[in-house]
């Protein structure tokens with residue numbers, strides 16, 4: 001019996017590829033760079049499985065190019081916003097993500113970014129490296145401590161819960177969350193409030209929701225105007241959730257205090273983008289799940305998902 005053909009759109013850990021090779025004929029785009037679109041369209045033809053990442057836009061064109069043989073798409077990611085899941089459902093193509101194994105890494109990165117931003121560590125590091133930090137000064141780069149503050153979490157899923165659990169020992173006074181539903185695991189840790197209450201009460205807000213029609217651009221001028229002017233906004237979810245022009249204006253005009261972004265539109269943000277010039281905006285190049293542990297587990301799970309569904 002011929003083995004099913006699986007396309008892997010990126011160089012990924014060998015452990016995952018081995019799992020695939022036992023059952024499938026595997027074609028790997030063996031590069032750290034994104035598989036060019038024309039190559040993807042060409043190579044996906046006749047495949048039964050597609051192993052992709054967040055940078056591969058899997059739309060109708062790709063699904064058409066693959067043809068009716070395609071049964072499963074395994075994405076080595078938590079999010080699936082790069083995939084037209086409605087179209088996949090219509091065509092009875094299974095889509096699998098790898099959420100659980102990445103939650104600790106994503107929550108930890110969120111807390112790291114929160115601390116870098118609230119304590120102004122990026123500015124300190126930049127000053128040291130450029131030789132402008134000078135000697136110790138009593139009134140220089142004063143950040144804020146988390147102790148006694150109110151932490152707001154927008155989207156209380158695995159990552160939001162992980163942030164809450166990690167920030168509790170820092171002595172935050174209150175943890176609030178906004179989500180579509182009451183989540184039972186929030187009991188004793190966080191209280192559900194409306195979006196407006198979250199905006200008004202929080203000293204720090206972490207965005208950890210999925211990007212949907214309801215959340216695109218929800219952090220905009222109107223939302224910023226309801227936040228404290230000292231508030232710090234952290235986004236480790238998706239760039240589209242923040243209106244970046246409004247964020248720039250809010251930071252420039254001291255409507256809010258600071259922002260820490262692991263995700264932007266586009267990625268990477270061009271060097272001449274206005275947000276890149278903002279001292280109070282810390283920007284990382286989408287590193288939420290960049291740990292050896294998460295990447296290995298994400299790769300192995302993606303491979304297992306594909307094999308299981310082809311079986």
Ligand SMILES: O=CC(=O)O
Nearest residue numbers: 076077078079289
């Ligand atoms: O953003 C990263 C992911 O969705 O895994």
